[in-house]
Amino acid sequence: MPVKNKKKVAKAPTKKTTAKNVKSVGSKTKKKEGAEKKQPKYPSLLRGMKDILPKDESYWKNMYHTAESLATSYGFGYLETPIVEEASLFIRTLGKGTDVVDKEMYLFEDREGKKVCLRPEMTASIARAYVAHGMHVMPQPIKVWGYGPLFRYDRPQAGRYRQFHQFDCETIGVHDPGADAELIVVAYNFLRDLGLETVVHINSIGTQEDRSRYLVELVAYLRSKRSQLSEESKLRITKNPLRVLDSKEEQDQAIIEAAPQIIDWLSDESRNYFMKVLEYLDELEIPYLLQPRLVRGLDYYTDTVFELYPLDEEVRSQNALGGGGRYNGLIEQIGGQPTPAAGFALGLERVVLELKRLEEKKQVAIQEAIQAGNPPEAPVPTPKIFFAHLGDQASRRALSLIEKLRRDGVVVLHRIGNNSLKNQLEFANKQQVTHTVILGQKELQDGSIIIRDMASGIQEIVDQKKLKRELEKILQRFTMTEIK
Ligand code: AMP
Numbered sequence: 476m477p478v479k480n481k482k483k484v485a486k487a488p489t490k491k492t493t494a495k496n497v498k499s500v501g502s503k504t505k506k507k508e509g510a511e512k513k514q515p516k517y518p519s520l521l522r523g524m525k526d527i528l529p530k531d532e533s534y535w536k537n538m539y540h541t542a543e544s545l546a547t548s549y550g551f552g553y554l555e556t557p558i559v560e561e562a563s564l565f566i567r568t569l570g571k572g573t574d575v576v577d578k579e580m581y582l583f584e585d586r587e588g589k590k591v592c593l594r595p596e597m598t599a600s601i602a603r604a605y606v607a608h609g610m611h612v613m614p615q616p617i618k619v620w621g622y623g624p625l626f627r628y629d630r631p632q633a634g635r636y637r638q639f640h641q642f643d644c645e646t647i648g649v650h651d652p653g654a655d656a657e658l659i660v661v662a663y664n665f666l667r668d669l670g671l672e673t674v675v676h677i678n679s680i681g682t683q684e685d686r687s688r689y690l691v692e693l694v695a696y697l698r699s700k701r702s703q704l705s706e707e708s709k710l711r712i713t714k715n716p717l718r719v720l721d722s723k724e725e726q727d728q729a730i731i732e733a734a735p736q737i738i739d740w741l742s743d744e745s746r747n748y749f750m751k752v753l754e755y756l757d758e759l760e761i762p763y764l765l766q767p768r769l770v771r772g773l774d775y776y777t778d779t780v781f782e783l784y785p786l787d788e789e790v791r792s793q794n795a796l797g798g799g800g801r802y803n804g805l806i807e808q809i810g811g812q813p814t815p816a817a818g819f820a821l822g823l824e825r826v827v828l829e830l831k832r833l834e835e836k837k838q839v840a841i842q843e844a845i846q847a848g849n850p851p852e853a854p855v856p857t858p859k860i861f862f863a864h865l866g867d868q869a870s871r872r873a874l875s876l877i878e879k880l881r882r883d884g885v886v887v888l889h890r891i892g893n894n895s896l897k898n899q900l901e902f903a904n905k906q907q908v909t910h911t912v913i914l915g916q917k918e919l920q921d922g923s924i925i926i927r928d929m930a931s932g933i934q935e936i937v938d939q940k941k942l943k944r945e946l947e948k949i950l951q952r953f954t955m956t957e958i959k
Contacts, residue, residue: 523628523631524636534826534831543622545668546661549661551661552620553620553622554601554619555621555623556594556597556600556601559591559594560591560594560600561590562580564599565599567808568599568774568808569595569596569774569775570774571714572774573718574772579595580592580627581628593625594625595627597641597645597820598643598645598818599809601619601621601643601645601818602805602806602811605617605647605806606809606811611812611814615647616649616654617646617647618646619644619647621642622643623640625638625640625641626638627639633828634824634825640823640824641820642797642820645816646818647814650803652749652751652755652779653755655779656755658817660759660761662783662819662821663761663783665821666783666826669826669830671796671830672785673785673786674785674786675756675764675781676769676784677753677765677769678737678768678779678781679741679746679748679749679752680737680770680771680776680780681737681740682778683777685737685742690716692735693735693737700730704727705724705727708724715772719734720734720768734768736767748778748779753765771798771800775802775805775808776801776802779800781819782795794825795822796825796826797819797820797821797825798820800818803815858909858910859888859907859910860885860887860950861888861899861912862876862887862889862912863911863912863913864889864899864913865896866919868916868919869914869915872914873889873914876942880946883943887912888906899911903929904929908929909929909930910929910949912942912946913934918939922938923939924939925937
């Protein structure tokens with residue numbers, strides 16, 4: 476390195492400076508400056524990471540509240556595990572030969588030399604917590620939900636990040652088709668409550684024994700087609716043959732299509748179990764598609780496996796919104812008693828992308844309807860109140876009024892700073908507020924206050940003491956209109 480650097484050391488100019496070469500030196504400097512500008516002086520965002528900005532706040536709040544209320548209503552308790560775990564927890568359970576373990580773990584040594592990692596998924600951590608806290612002695616099943624960030628050193632692209640978030644539910648301690656079906660219903664309802672119609676892709680990969688028998692057949696078949704497979708799939712034949720069925724490579728598709736299907740290798744017990752899960756889904760009217768080649772990448776799955784995709788044909792073939800399955804061997808594998816379990820995880824960045832795609836589609840449809848002369852009826856606006864104030868004294872009084880209102884459960888927006896009324900009203904408009912309360916010098920003196928209806932521009936002067944009651948009336952009026 477030092478030798479290389481030496482070469483780059485700029486030599487002192489030997490030529491005399493003339494008007495001609497001043498120009499050329501100048502243009503070179505300009506170019507250099509341009510190149511330097513590309514290197515930000517502050518640390519940049521890491522590749523594959525992203526900030527969640529206030530403009531997306533409503534998506535993230537909505538998802539959290541929906542997850543919380545749904546999981547609670549189905550009897551799942553909140554469980555939060557640490558983001559940093561011992562690396563071996565995931566290496567042992569997800570299995571070598573899986574992309575997550577082989578390529579995507581954020582692995583490092585802590586200050587004591589222990590191999591740790593940022594969690595790439597939640598199931599193994601929750602299973603560890605189940606064992607660590609002796610939850611097997613509590614009445615079974617243990618139903619828990621988790622929510623938070625995960626880390627995978629994936630190749631970043633649309634819907635694929637290195638830090639992403641999941642909503643996760645696990646039912647530990649029962650082997651019952653009803654538990655699998657309930658998890659699918661919770662995942663399906665979460666997406667439906669947010670406004671996404673989905674279809675469940677479902678399969679059974681049987682017990683470990685069913686799978687071992689099937690793998691003999693699958694590997695023999697794949698070996699016979701080896702020369703026609705993509706390079707990645709050739710490698711997977713020995714590393715993780717089931718994953719060949721997940722391949723998206725065009726040249727693998729016909730071979731995958733004709734491959735033996737695991738469903739034909741299930742024991743009677745596994746097949747009956749799977750049929751019962753499907754009967755539950757029929758009963759619950761959950762739309763599903765049997766996908767004989769759905770295997771999911773991780774080692775710990777047994778029996779039922781599923782993924783949820785948007786119903787919309789346009790994006791169906793793209794990345795799943797989430798998925799899950801049964802993992803009857805996992806708890807024992809990490810040192811617990813043999814314990815059946817199942818769970819799912821939904822990827823929240825993908826949910827936001829899909830919600831935004833639908834929103835855009837809706838906006839296009841509205842524009843088309845307007846152009847065709849059929850404007851849709853405007854939706855009832857959600858009541859939103861802004862508090863504008865003019866002058867130092869009014870500002871102080873406004874802040875104390877706002878605090879009193881907040882304590883009484885009436886939330887109003889306001890803007891701190893020395894702003895003109897025009898600025899504040901413009902801000903209020905941008906925030907799509909329905910009413911603005913205005914407190915100026917005059918109102919301060921006579922104890923009154925103005926309430927302006929932003930849509931009609933009509934202003935009403937009321938006694939400051941009656942402000943809370945007036946605002947409550949407004950909020951109630953809007954809610955009543957919505958209910959109608
Ligand atoms: P998995 O834990 O691999 O079963 O993934 C469950 C869901 O998490 C997927 O269907 C995605 O919605 C989401 N997901 C997985 N990996 C990523 C990633 N790198 N970036 C964003 N979302 C992801």
